Amino acid sequence: xxxxxxxxxxxxxxxxxxxxxxxxxxxxxxxxxxxxxxxxxxxxxxxxxxxxxxxxxxxxxxxxxxxxxxxxxxxxxxxxxxxxxxxxxxxxxxxxxxxxxxxxxxxxxxxxxxxxxxxxxxxxxxxxxxxxxxxxxxxxxxxxxxxxxxxxxxxxxxxxxxxxxxxxxxxxxxxxxxxxxxxxxxxxxxxxxxxxxxxxxxxxxxxxxxxxxxxxxxxxxxxxxxxxxxx
DNA sequence: AACCAGGACGTGA
DNA sequence: TCACGTCATGGT
Numbered sequence: 730x731x732x733x734x735x736x737x738x739x740x741x742x743x744x745x746x747x748x749x750x751x752x753x754x755x756x757x758x759x760x761x762x763x764x765x766x767x768x769x770x771x772x773x774x775x776x777x778x779x780x781x782x783x784x785x786x787x788x789x790x791x792x793x794x795x796x797x798x799x800x801x802x803x804x805x806x807x808x809x810x811x812x813x814x815x816x817x818x819x820x821x822x823x824x825x826x827x828x829x830x831x832x833x834x835x836x837x838x839x840x841x842x843x844x845x846x847x848x849x850x851x852x853x854x855x856x857x858x859x860x861x862x863x864x865x866x867x868x869x870x871x872x873x874x875x876x877x878x879x880x881x882x883x884x885x886x887x888x889x890x891x892x893x894x895x896x897x898x899x900x901x902x903x904x905x906x907x908x909x910x911x912x913x914x915x916x917x918x919x920x921x922x923x924x925x926x927x928x929x930x931x932x933x934x935x936x937x938x939x940x941x942x943x944x945x946x947x948x949x950x951x952x953x954x955x956x957x958x959x960x
Numbered sequence: 961a962a963c964c965a966g967g968a969c970g971t972g973a
Numbered sequence: 974t975c976a977c978g979t980c981a982t983g984g985t
């Protein structure tokens with residue numbers, strides 16, 4: 730068992746299954762979560778259950794770039810309420826109307842453009858699963874967004890690593906501070922068993938732990954991270 | 961009432 | 974490559 734596997738097991742025990750990626754209109758809740766409690770499905774790994782949910786996850790992945798999830802959830806609800814949460818519906822919106830709908834998630838000018846770019850790409854796939862390289866070619870889709878889409882929207886085995894993960898692992902000295910996100914990502918991929926549910930849960934746990942202990946500025950309780958390793 | 965969030969892009973060195 | 978500025982709303 731690798732150190733990262735042990736870390737994963739301890740975080741899972743501490744926080745419980747996170748139920749990522751959240752989707753609208755799912756009745757389940759996760760009472761252990763601090764922020765929004767809607768749409769999470771702890772312990773279930775059969776999402777997305779249909780094309781509608783798949784596209785919604787993609788849209789959420791773009792809207793959540795450097796943005797707190799409750800803001801994204803508002804934007805998704807506004808899109809849905811306006812009947813614009815499918816690819817063709819979204820492409821049919823006047824640009825100004827799209828910006829108004831997604832305003833709560835911030836950066837609405839760039840994100841509106843990103844959504845349109847991605848949606849065109851999404852339709853061009855005709856249901857096929859995009860490769861990571863293909864996703865990275867889309868304007869507005871960077872490494873974390875591409876990996877999140879692969880892992881959560883398409884259920885592909887893709888490691889997702891974010892700023893929290895890098896801070897956490899470097900604080901534990903599992904990764905050098907100067908390691909790039911890509912290096913950390915490759916390393917994590919080698920340390921965990923190749924399981925889609927495990928990858929999904931791992932990233933969700935890293936975000937939850939990051940929010941609690943590795944928020945920017947002073948790390949609130951970095952010692953807990955070390956404790957999580959040693960048990 | 962600052963501070964920051966589940967990043968990515970454009971630019972200049 | 975890489976560091977830095979920019980994008981913006983809402984929660985704490």
